[in-house]
Amino acid sequence: xxxxxxxxxxxxxxxxxxxxxxxxxxxxxxxxxxxxxxxxxxxxxxxxxxxxxxxxxxxxxxxxxxxxxxxxxxxxxxxxxxxxxxxxxxxxxxxxxxxxxxxxxxxxxxxxxxxxxxxxxxxxxxxxxxxxxxxxxxxxxxxxxxxxxxxxxxxxxxxxxxxxxxxxxxxxxxxxxxxxxxxxxxxxxxxxxxxxxxxxxxxxxxxxxxxxxxxxxxxxxxxxxxxxxxxxxxxxxxxxxxxxxxxxxxxx
Amino acid sequence: xxxxxxxxxxxxxxxxxxxxxxxxxxxxxxxxxxxxxxxxxxxxxxxxxxxxxxxxxxxxxxxxxxxxxxxxxxxxxxxxxxxxxxxxxxxxxxxxxxxxxxxxxxxxxxxxxxxxxxxxxxxxxxxxxxxxxxxxxxxxxxxxxxxxxxxxxxxxxxxxxxxxxxxxxxxxxxxxxxxxxxxxxxxxxxxxxxxxxxxxxxxxxxxxxxxxxxxxxxxxxxxxxxxxxxxxxxxxxxxxxxxxxxxxxxxxxxxxxxxxxxxxxxxxxxxxxxxxxxxxxxxxxxxxxxxxxxxxxxxxxxxxxxxxxxxxxxxxxxxxxxxxxxxxxxxxxxxxxxxxxxxxxxxxxxxxxxxxxxxxxxxxxxxxxxxxxxxxxxxxxxxxxxxxxxxxxxxxxxxxxxxxxxxxxxxxxxxxxxxxxxxxxxxxxxxxxxxxxxxxxxx
Numbered sequence: 001x002x003x004x005x006x007x008x009x010x011x012x013x014x015x016x017x018x019x020x021x022x023x024x025x026x027x028x029x030x031x032x033x034x035x036x037x038x039x040x041x042x043x044x045x046x047x048x049x050x051x052x053x054x055x056x057x058x059x060x061x062x063x064x065x066x067x068x069x070x071x072x073x074x075x076x077x078x079x080x081x082x083x084x085x086x087x088x089x090x091x092x093x094x095x096x097x098x099x100x101x102x103x104x105x106x107x108x109x110x111x112x113x114x115x116x117x118x119x120x121x122x123x124x125x126x127x128x129x130x131x132x133x134x135x136x137x138x139x140x141x142x143x144x145x146x147x148x149x150x151x152x153x154x155x156x157x158x159x160x161x162x163x164x165x166x167x168x169x170x171x172x173x174x175x176x177x178x179x180x181x182x183x184x185x186x187x188x189x190x191x192x193x194x195x196x197x198x199x200x201x202x203x204x205x206x207x208x209x210x211x212x213x214x215x216x217x218x219x220x221x222x223x224x225x226x227x228x229x230x231x232x233x234x235x236x237x238x239x240x241x242x243x244x245x246x247x248x249x250x251x252x
Numbered sequence: 253x254x255x256x257x258x259x260x261x262x263x264x265x266x267x268x269x270x271x272x273x274x275x276x277x278x279x280x281x282x283x284x285x286x287x288x289x290x291x292x293x294x295x296x297x298x299x300x301x302x303x304x305x306x307x308x309x310x311x312x313x314x315x316x317x318x319x320x321x322x323x324x325x326x327x328x329x330x331x332x333x334x335x336x337x338x339x340x341x342x343x344x345x346x347x348x349x350x351x352x353x354x355x356x357x358x359x360x361x362x363x364x365x366x367x368x369x370x371x372x373x374x375x376x377x378x379x380x381x382x383x384x385x386x387x388x389x390x391x392x393x394x395x396x397x398x399x400x401x402x403x404x405x406x407x408x409x410x411x412x413x414x415x416x417x418x419x420x421x422x423x424x425x426x427x428x429x430x431x432x433x434x435x436x437x438x439x440x441x442x443x444x445x446x447x448x449x450x451x452x453x454x455x456x457x458x459x460x461x462x463x464x465x466x467x468x469x470x471x472x473x474x475x476x477x478x479x480x481x482x483x484x485x486x487x488x489x490x491x492x493x494x495x496x497x498x499x500x501x502x503x504x505x506x507x508x509x510x511x512x513x514x515x516x517x518x519x520x521x522x523x524x525x526x527x528x529x530x531x532x533x534x535x536x537x538x539x540x541x542x543x544x545x546x547x548x549x550x551x552x553x554x555x556x557x558x559x560x561x562x563x564x565x566x567x568x569x570x571x572x573x574x575x576x577x578x579x580x581x582x583x584x585x586x587x588x589x590x591x592x593x594x595x596x597x598x599x600x601x602x603x604x605x606x607x608x609x610x611x612x613x614x615x616x617x618x619x620x621x622x623x624x625x626x627x628x629x630x631x632x633x634x635x636x637x638x639x640x641x642x643x644x645x646x647x648x649x650x651x652x653x654x655x656x657x658x659x660x661x662x663x664x665x666x667x668x669x670x671x672x673x674x675x676x677x678x679x680x681x682x683x684x685x686x687x688x689x690x691x692x693x694x695x
Contacts, residue, residue: 058607058690077685078611085609096604100523110609112512139523155608 003070005034005162005195006055011064013050013218018062024050025061026218032197034162037189039206040199041232042215043240048199049167051215055197056165057084069162085114089156089164091185093171095148097140097155103127104136107155114159126154130184146177153184157194164188166198170205182208203232214239217246268363270593274327274586275367275416276374278320279408281582283375284382285313286404291383294399301392308386309403311481312575317411318488319541319579322495323586324415328360330530330590332423334597339427349428353421356428360420364413375408376400378578385574389567446499454496461489465644472648477556480548483645487544488537490637495533501633502528505625513617516605520622527594528622532630534590538583539634539669543662544641545576550657551642555649584668588676595619595680602681606689612682619681620674627673631666638662 013025024047032038040048053059055066057073057080066073068087073080090096097106107127108118127136130150140148149169156164166185170178186208188194198209206212207229214222216239224235285308291297292305339352347355379398386392464486472479494501502525507517521528549572602615610618646655 053690059688078613081606081609081611090607092607096607098601098604098608100519100601105519106608109512109605112515113605113609113611113614115512159609 003034004031005069006030006032006197007067008051008055009065009067011051011054011061011066013047013054013059014062015050023218025054028064028215028218028220030213030220032163032195034195035189035193036211037186037196037209038198039209039212039227040197040215041201041203041206041212041236042221043236044201046215047218048215050218052165052167052197052199056088056090056163085110085159087162089159089161091149091152091156091164091166091169093168095140095145095152095172097148097151099139099141102137102139103132103143103151106140106151107158110155110159123154123158126158127151130154131180144177145173146180149173149177149181150184153181153188157188157192160194162195164194164196166196168200169198170200170202178202178205203227203229203236206232216242268331268359270589271327271331271360271416272363272367274323274589275364275412276371277582277585278316278323279368279371279412280374280378281316281578282313282320282411283371283400283404283408284378284578285309285316286407287375287379287398287400288382288386289313289403290399290401291379291396293403294396297396298393301396304386304391305383305396307478307481308575311484312579313407315484315488315541315545316579316582317407318485318492319537319583320411321415322492322537323582324364324412325419326495326530326533327586327589327593328416328419329423330593332356332360332420332427333526334593336427336430343428349425352428353424356424357417357420360416361413364416365409368409368412371408371412372400372405375404379404382571382575382578385567385571389571391568391571446497450496450499454493457489457493457496461486461493461640464489465640468644468648472644473651475648477552479645479648480552483641483648484545484548486644487540487637487641490640491537491540491634492533494536494633494637495529498529498532499525501629502532502626505629507621507625509621511617512610513614514621516610516614516618517621517625520618521625527597528626531591531594532626532633534583534587535627535630535669535673536633536637538580538587539631539665540637540641541583542576542580542665543635544638545579546573546661546665547638547642547655547657548645549573549576550661551646551649551655554656580665584672587669587672591623591673591676592680595677596684598681599684599687602684603687603689606685612685615685616678616681619677623674623677627670630673631669634669635662635666 008028008030011025011028014021014023016022028051040051042048050059054061057066068083071083073083075083098109101109104120104123104127107123108120111118124133124136127133130153132147132150132154135143135147140151143151164185169181169185173181182205185196185198189196189210198205200206207227209227210225212224212227212232213220214224214235221239222235224231288305289309292302292309342352379400383392383396383398387394387396464482468479468483468486472482475482502521505521505528507514507521549569552572553569605615606612642655643653647653650656
């Protein structure tokens with residue numbers, strides 16, 4: 001049985017004043033089933049990062065609703081934090097690991113914060129699976145970018161979240177580090193049945209996903225199943241041209 | 253480089269407010285007491301008035317020079333250390349260490365000169381007020397007019413500009429020499445080490461305090477009231493010496509509890525020694541100086557009972573409290589200033605914790621635990637420094653090591669210290685939690 005794990009209803013986000021502000025998302029509705037790997041792509045300024053932040057409860061939409069695992073994401077910062085802690089894992093371009101904690105402590109941090117007894121054996125197991133079994137006592141500044149990002153992935157998976165959101169997870173990595181990170185995200189979906197939503201601008205990265213959602217000017221303008229790097233790149237170029245043409249039409 | 257320095261000052265107003273405030277208030281304090289020396293050195297003054305004013309200007313002026321010098325050095329160093337990331341960015345953009353040192357030095361010099369210049373009217377007012385009180389107490393004849401001259405200006409500008417520039421030079425050279433990558437990671441978690449320079453300074457200051465302690469005990473009984481000139485420095489020297497050893501001391505701090513907040517606080521006490529040791533110093537200094545000096549006045553009041561008419565004693569007491577109060581108020585502002593700056597610098601860390609699932613309540617609990625450990629340790633060390641001043645002075649004045657005075661003032665000072673050391677970080681933390689977490693993680 002496939003259940004809809006993430007549902008966005010009429011998301012709208014205006015940065016700044018409602019009347020004069022910049023519209024980052026105009027009216028986005030999207031449903032993603034459990035156990036899928038989705039890439040969100042679009043030209044810069046298309047609203048893809050805003051979409052991820054609103055969907056993940058890191059930013060509040062101007063209008064619209066977000067449902068994760070059938071529950072609406074709403075409430076004050078404490079309620080939102082508890083909700084995120086239970087349902088959502090994050091992987092960011094800048095890793096966002098705490099430099100004062102060891103790799104193992106970084107990974108078990110969400111469990112500790114949730115008041116659970118951190119299952120160290122499980123954390124070690126996950127760290128071994130992401131290839132960091134021999135690095136658990138190190139602190140993040142002593143690791144390479146790829147190793148830091150794999151630590152972040154282990155941390156995102158340790159709570160068994162409903163959805164993992166990844167914002168340009170390969171943006172700060174070299175080709176090899178990027179490939180390892182993408183393989184891990186893919187494995188999390190195919191082997192362990194997690195759901196991953198990844199924002200990226202890289203067609204090669206997007207090709208690791210099951211499907212791609214294309215965004216332009218704050219709206220969804222297309223979807224592609226079983227993406228290949230070439231098909232994604234071609235679609236993206238056309239999208240960029242469309243946006244440029246539309247821009248010219250408006251200014252004329 | 254000067255243009256770069258100016259634009260950097262304009263764009264980072266918040267970061268410089270703390271440094272500016274310390275330099276401005278410090279200069280005003282030093283100028284206030286410096287002007288008593290100016291007044292006392294005026295030709296044609298009666299001998300008694302001249303002596304009172306020069307002793308007061310010399311002793312209290314000396315304390316404030318030491319304290320303001322220390323404040324200027326610590327706030328400037330803290331201010332520059334927090335810009336490690338910016339320095340790293342400039343370096344990666346091609347700025348040479350020499351250019352960076354010049355830029356930072358230019359900023360700090362400009363800031364110090366402006367702060368000292370603006371402090372002049374405040375110094376004039378402070379000096380006049382103290383002179384008025386001295387005249388009310390009858391120690392100086394009423395016809396003496398207040399003079400604000402070369403000593404006030406020289407000391408006020410000298411101590412702020414020289415200490416700030418010296419600290420800026422050392423901190424800037426250090427920041428500029430580190431490799432780009434190192435300074436990026438260091439910006440994330442600065443650690444403090446007991447460097448050879450710190451250790452030597454600490455040992456010298458402790459030796460100085462020990463010498464003054466011995467002198468107070470040996471020659472103090474013959475000096476009477478003037479033994480204050482010796483004893484009054486012991487707590488300051490001891491407190492600054494303890495501040496030098498802060499990197500070692502904070503490693504000894506402990507936090508009880510097994511929750512997530514306690515675990516995080518313990519980790520921070522181990523790994524964030526840089527921030528914590530700069531926060532420990534002003535706690536020790538404020539408490540040591542305030543309790544030590546206030547207790548000196550109490551010991552004095554007991555010792556001189558019956559020597560002056562009742563009214564005279566009251567006025568002398570008021571005068572002493574006003575002077576001690578001015579110095580203590582400066583140190584209290586320095587304390588708030590340092591705690592606020594070092595907490596605000598943790599914005600990114602707090603945001604990252606929130607992304608990892610920490611609720612605002614958990615972050616506040618973590619900060620409260622760290623701050624309590626720091627405040628309690630600072631209080632104990634501060635009381636130790638104060639005792640080093642009070643015990644020998646009590647022996648010199650009353651032949652008894654244990655002074656006989658009510659514990660109200662020390663208790664109130666401890667209460668104030670604990671309140672400030674807890675409330676400041678918590679209020680700043682709460683204000684950083686109002687921002688959405690993601691905006692705070694992007695540098």
